[in-house]
Amino acid sequence: MHRFYVSPENWDSRTLALRGSEAHHARDVLRIKAGEKLVLFNGQGRELTAEVIDPGGDEIRLRKLHEAETAPLRCRIVLGQAIPKGKNMELIVQKAVEIGAAEIAPIISDRTVVQLDSESVAQKQSKWQQIAVEAAKQCGQNWLPRVHPPRKLDEFFSGAVDGAFDLRLIGSLQPDAQNFKKILADYSSEHGNRPCSALMLIGPEGDFTPAELGLARRHGCQPITLGPIILRVETAAIYCLSILSYELLI
Numbered sequence: 001m002h003r004f005y006v007s008p009e010n011w012d013s014r015t016l017a018l019r020g021s022e023a024h025h026a027r028d029v030l031r032i033k034a035g036e037k038l039v040l041f042n043g044q045g046r047e048l049t050a051e052v053i054d055p056g057g058d059e060i061r062l063r064k065l066h067e068a069e070t071a072p073l074r075c076r077i078v079l080g081q082a083i084p085k086g087k088n089m090e091l092i093v094q095k096a097v098e099i100g101a102a103e104i105a106p107i108i109s110d111r112t113v114v115q116l117d118s119e120s121v122a123q124k125q126s127k128w129q130q131i132a133v134e135a136a137k138q139c140g141q142n143w144l145p146r147v148h149p150p151r152k153l154d155e156f157f158s159g160a161v162d163g164a165f166d167l168r169l170i171g172s173l174q175p176d177a178q179n180f181k182k183i184l185a186d187y188s189s190e191h192g193n194r195p196c197s198a199l200m201l202i203g204p205e206g207d208f209t210p211a212e213l214g215l216a217r218r219h220g221c222q223p224i225t226l227g228p229i230i231l232r233v234e235t236a237a238i239y240c241l242s243i244l245s246y247e248l249l250i
Contacts, residue, residue, distance in 0.1 A: 043144025
């Protein structure tokens with residue numbers, strides 16, 4: 001069945017309807033007919049199966065058949081991603097949702113090539129959030145990751161992402177970077193369990209600057225090596241999130 005996103009503020013299982021772009025997609029692209037069944041989710045764990053009553057007009061009226069709640073993932077993984085060149089950030093957002101990131105924080109690093117003013121920052125955030133919605137619809141994720149506004153690294157640490165982290169990591173090309181597997185094993189050995197929250201920082205092309213690495217260290221980030229082969233930015237993000245997903249979510 002096709003999946004559709006209804007924001008939490010518009011979620012009311014008593015008066016179900018698709019509106020706006022979701023209604024347009026269902027009616028004009030998918031050609032949904034009366035009697036067909038579809039799935040709605042609100043990005044906060046709620047999922048609902050519904051039957052189309054009336055696909056005409058400005059909104060598509062629905063009848064609830066079944067409603068369920070999905071538990072959140074066992075670890076809150078936040079990706080702090082330095083914005084790369086081109087459209088690679090779009091790919092990173094998509095794959096981060098599929099792999100299980102809870103939040104995505106775009107970082108404007110000293111080596112970020114993309115120039116962003118206040119208007120383009122808002123446009124980028126909106127576009128990346130919509131990509132997250134589409135990825136969640138496709139992969140069956142009922143918890144929609146929030147894409148934060150792009151910020152510089154010092155602003156990020158000042159509170160761009162709410163809450164503390166049990167584990168803070170930063171990818172690094174420096175010779176003192178530690179083994180990823182060992183850090184995770186050491187955490188489990190020291191605390192007797194797995195972390196419930198983790199921050200993963202990935203730099204831009206050419207890595208974070210020494211000053212940025214120093215700032216991250218002062219905020220508790222442990223530098224990790226991603227192996228002897230230098231990875232592209234998007235590969236590094238997918239690689240790190242995949243490891244964290246395997247170790248902390250399964």
